[in-house]
Structure formats: C-alpha cells, structure tokens
Amino acid sequence: VSLRLHGDTVAPAGALDFAVNVWPGEWPAGLRDALERALADARYPDEWGARAAIAARHGRDPDEVLVLNGACEAFWLLATALRPRRAACVHPGFTEPEAALRGVGCEITRVFRQPDGWWLDPGEVPTDAELVVVGNPDNPTGALGSLSALCRDGGLLVVDESFMDFVAGESESLTGDPSVVVVRSLTKLWSLAGIRAGYLLGPRALVTRLAACRQPWSVNSLACAALAWCSADLETPARVAREVAVERELLVAQLAERPFVRRVWPSAANFLLVEVIDGPAVVAALLDREIAVRPAESFPGLGPNHVRLAVRRRGDNERLLAALAELG
C-alpha cells in the first residue's frame, strides 16, 4: 500500500469523516477576523509577525522559527535541502517523511515500536542515521513518550508534534535542544487543513539553510495570519484538548464493548487506533452507512485489521457508535 495514501482520499464526499484527523470545531471569531483581514490585504505575505508570535509562544528566537506551507512541507524541505544518505523513520508513523526521504535516494531504516504500548527502543535506531524522524504524539498509534534518549550529537532528530496541541501541558516537547527539529501544524486542532499552516523550530543555522532552499513567499498571507493569531491563543487548545479527552474516553469505553473489536490502544491525540477481527468488512459496512474511517494498513507495521478513527464531537461520535453497534 502506498506511503502517499492519506485519509482525505478514503472519505467520499458527504460521508461523516472519521478518516481525517481534523477536529471539527468552529474558528474563534478573532481568527476569522484575522483571516478576513489577510484576504483583503493585496501585499505580499509578511511572515515576521507569525515568526515573532510563534517564537514568543515557545520561548525561542524568531530566527529559530520557519513558517511552513503545512507541517508536511518540513519533511520535503528537510529531505531536499539536507539530502541525508541514511535516515531512520519510526513506525507505525506518518508516512510522508519516509516518502520524502526515499524521493532523494536516502537509505531508510524502519524502526518499529512494539504494539504493547507502542514502546520504542532507542537502541534500535542506527547510530549512523543522519536524520531520525518520529511522531509525538504518534500518528496512527496515539503514543506519547519521552524522546530525549533519541537525541544525539551529529544527528538530527525530527519530532513531528503536529498533534501536540491536543496534549494538555505539553510536557514532552523537546523544543530548544540543538540537535532537534520540532514540527508543528495548525491543521488538526484549529480545523485549518485547507489553509496549509505549519512551522518548525530548530537551530538558527538550519532554519536559514532550509529557508534558502525554497521560493520566496511560499507561505501565504492567510497562513501567516493564522499562525500569528493562533500562537497567541492558549485558551482554545486547552478547551479543545479537554473536549477531545472526554470524547475519546467515551469512544474507548464503548468500542471495548463491541465483540469484533480486539484491541483499542490508549491515545494522547484526537484519534484512536483499533484492531478488529475483519478490518475490510468493518470499513465497508461503515461506508454503506456513509461513515468513513481510515484503514491503517498503509502504515508500516500495521495490517488490514487495523483501523484508525478520528475523535469528533458528541453527536458524530454517537452516530459512529450506533453504526458499529449494528455490526455486532
């Protein structure tokens, strides 16, 4: 199955979408205003307001911030700018980093988490890997962990924290370590998938090098406005994280009651990985009921019976649970 498969292509138009992990929230009024102002602005985008706001939020210097056309751009930019010869990708994990690295001829070692708690053995990461990519919280497992054991002199650790906003307190973030690049996204918690807004935090020299490798104005005014506004709002992530935690626990408890569900892993993010007895049958039966979920077989280390479900708001989650109850 392709490393380039994503949830948006498995959800037919009109289906209730549990395949894509974008929280279905409304934009705060201030964010909508900021986007409207950006839309009415005919000038070239100016990313410095966004860089300053992101730097302030993370206690970094604006020179250590690179705004991105979505978090995904980080992986392609790192691959094409650095052209590492050997890299390690932690799996099951988001597959774009591996696709980008393979695209520049990089030799990849896949490091697999152990399904019991998706535990990761740092000793399995090859010592000569120039770049190591890992998700925290990880997609699709939902695992959150301390990754400091993966930091090494001479190698770059790329931590994809696209779902970290869902973690209250964010105690595990490694921003600030000189051998670490942290990648963040507004897509998921802020319901902004189409705007394409993300950023990375890393050593100043690396940020300069990456910025030099791409066209100017590659992050549009709407994304810059969203990045500046959202970085200054800590109330919304805290509120959404609380709601997600409640809904997630409800789903976990109800899913465990379905006889065809073998396993539900605990998750720190707005999705759940489950193992069922017959994955393709569950996916098809839900599609018949106009509900899309994400078959997880395209994630290395998982198989046809692994399915990922987004956590949505109460009414949607109840509809999913009712459909699952009809299946047995």
Ligand SMILES: Cc1ncc(COP(=O)(O)O)c(C=O)c1O
């Ligand atoms: C773990 C992870 N990182 C990054 C991305 C890409 O995020 P963005 O929309 O900001 O490019 C995704 C999207 O599915 C993801 O699951």
